[in-house]
Amino acid sequence: MSINPDQTIKFSPMHRLQWEEVQQKDVILYPEGMVELNQSSAEILKMCDGTRKLDQIIADLEQKFAMTGLVNDITAFLEVALKNGWIQQN
């Protein structure tokens, strides 16, 4: 299972991404579970709103954080997210 660069990516409607004030971090909530996210993972997932494809997500994040060369890190994380069902493509 890998990211299709020609399709948009959206966060799964079967999960919820939410900021937790007490923990001071974003988390993914799903039946019987919770995943705590570090800041960069959370920023990537917030870009998965169903309007952007992979290259757009990378470009927007590089611009937002004034960085370059994020392609490998972002792609690798999104592969994991897809495998875990946190994001979808179609």
Add this chain to the structure above:
Amino acid sequence: MAGSNKTNPTTALRTGITPPRWLLAELTYACPLQCPYCSNPIDYAKYQSELDTEDWKRVLTQARKMGAVQLGFSGGEPLTRKDLPELVKHARGLGYYSNLITSGYGLTEEKIIQLKEAGLDHIQVSIQASSQELNDHIAGTESFQHKKEVAHLVKKHGYPMVLCVVIHRENIHQMPQILEMAEELGADYLELANTQYYGWAHANRDLLLPTKEQFEQAEQIAQAFKEKVAGKMKIYYVVPDFHEDRPKACMNGWGTTFLTIAPDGVALPCHSARELPGLDCPNVKDYSIEQIWNESKAFNFFRGYEWMKEPCSSCDEKEKDFGGCRCQAYLLTGDMYAADPVCSKSPNHPVIQEAIDSARASALSDNEKPLIFRNSKNSRLLS
């Protein structure tokens, strides 16, 4: 407060205490089903009073403020509470991820829509077996067809659907059919919960505990299926600890993560803790959740490692399993400070083999005693 440990100042108690993450709201002990492995206490019938809507809203608000985020509405059958949609709405407003843990009994399409609009995140439907005859026998109610309809409706309205099947000797042979049924119903998650022997299950253990061979065969089938449906259905397999040689890390450690509120407002570090003597479990009508979590005797009773006896206190695995389950230690050894007898290092470990042998003898016996079903009449008789 009543029962608080006077030798420990509050400030010291707060150090190192992690906030609650999971809240189990047992809204009622009322239930139309009579499952003989119910985790409610045997003497549930004597707890008649129930918290009112405002009490529950206050509890939800206070626990959320401390950090609780996963919320289970449970029971009994939570659908018997008329204020369920109102409580769901309140929980959603606070940012909980909420789960309805239901038998499906009384769940109509109208109600499913109403709860969705109120902000319910997912629904966990229990099914007792893969055949109508056995399901209705175990549940003590004709419910199989309706449960299957409910499962379809849950999917239709966009909820993640969690199917829960409690596994025991009466249905373990149906493992292949149970897995097929879950796939057919489109379950997103399947919880295969091997019976944990507390409450009613403890009373019926001779009739419910499968043999090691039955467990191993069922587990093999479930594992193979897990690979087949990877990416489509997630399977949670609750291990049968009687056939393990190390205990479970019960509740992720006492008073670290889980908070249960019983129907009458009693706060419990785990849903079986009511069976333990001398804990003086506090009531949410008398104390705030913060006071209960940080300061009460009950929630501090088995926190950390100070309470442990040998072989736990010097064990290099104590940080992994916290000495196992306190309720199991109490039920099987009479000593709630003892190591969970599931552990092969426990001097009481032979009681586990005795339980397994006793169940096997019962299965082979010509006149096996009948299951004791969970209902108010039996509750009064047994308590």
